[in-house]
Amino acid sequence: MQQQINILSALMAPFLLLLFPLCAAASDQHVTVHPGDDVTLRCEAGDVSIRAVEWTRPDLEPQYVLLYRDGRSDPTLQHPSFTGRVELVDRELKDGDVSLTLKNVTSRDSGRYECRVKSGGSRRTKRANIKTDPIRVIYLEVTDSEKENYMGGNTESEHPVNGNFPRGHVGLAAGGVAVLLVAAAVFVVWRYKRC
Structure with missing residues (x-):
């Protein structure tokens, strides 16, 4: 035996x-939306005390899409193209929901979005950069619906705007x-x- x-x-x-x-790879998500749509990029931190949230695009300089610390958004390091267009779905961060809403998307918004969270005590977060691996990576593609359908892609009804795709195809x-x-x-x- x-x-x-x-x-x-x-x-x-x-x-x-x-x-x-x-x-x-199953934790990576691909989201396809159309120009002018609003999209929610989902990210869950779990049941932790959240001190800071970073949403970044590594291909941009500065790379911050949204930086949330000390109980509020900090626009000082944010890339100018996201000013006034992004917000956390739940500003109170209940249940670890650190999902991001991006409004009025354009083709320039296509790219890799990374979600990071700093957890722990209640003291102020001095540093902007969270030195951990992302807890969620989302590849956003903004595509014209005519081109997408011509290329044999999926229709909007198959890819909801809020980014809630059926997860785990790779899983x-x-x-x-x-x-x-x-x-x-x-x-x-x-x-x-x-x-």
């Missing part, structure tokens, strides 16, 4: 290592692969026992 477990472990290890990057695929691997492993053990 121990030999069967060793064989199964040796067969499963490489496949399980392949699943980890797939699960990490679902990873789960499917995991189920197939377990089924294959069970088959190998069963076949080995028969021999």
Whole structure:
């Protein structure tokens, strides 16, 4: 029996290592909207005491889309193109909701958006830059509906404006692969026992 477990472990290890990057990629989200729409970029920090929230676009300088600290938005480091166009969905940050609403999008808003949160005590946040990995990465694409439909893309009804796409396509695929691997492993053990 121990030999069967060793064989199964040796067969499963490489496949399980392949699943980890797939699960990490499942946290990335792709959102497609049309020019002039408002969009909500979803980000949840969990049940923590939030001291600061950063929404950034790494390709811009300055990169801040929104910086929220000390209980209010801080526009001093914000990229000028977002002035007056962004706000947190819940300014009280209840239940860790740090989602961002971006109003009247244009094609220049297409890009990678990163959400970061600093949690902890209630003392003031002096530094602007939160030195952690993003808890959510969203790729926003602003596309003209005629061009999108011509290119064989999805219609607006299939991609809601608020960014609530069906999540986990990659995670679902990873789960499917995991189920197939377990089924294959069970088959190998069963076949080995028969021999």
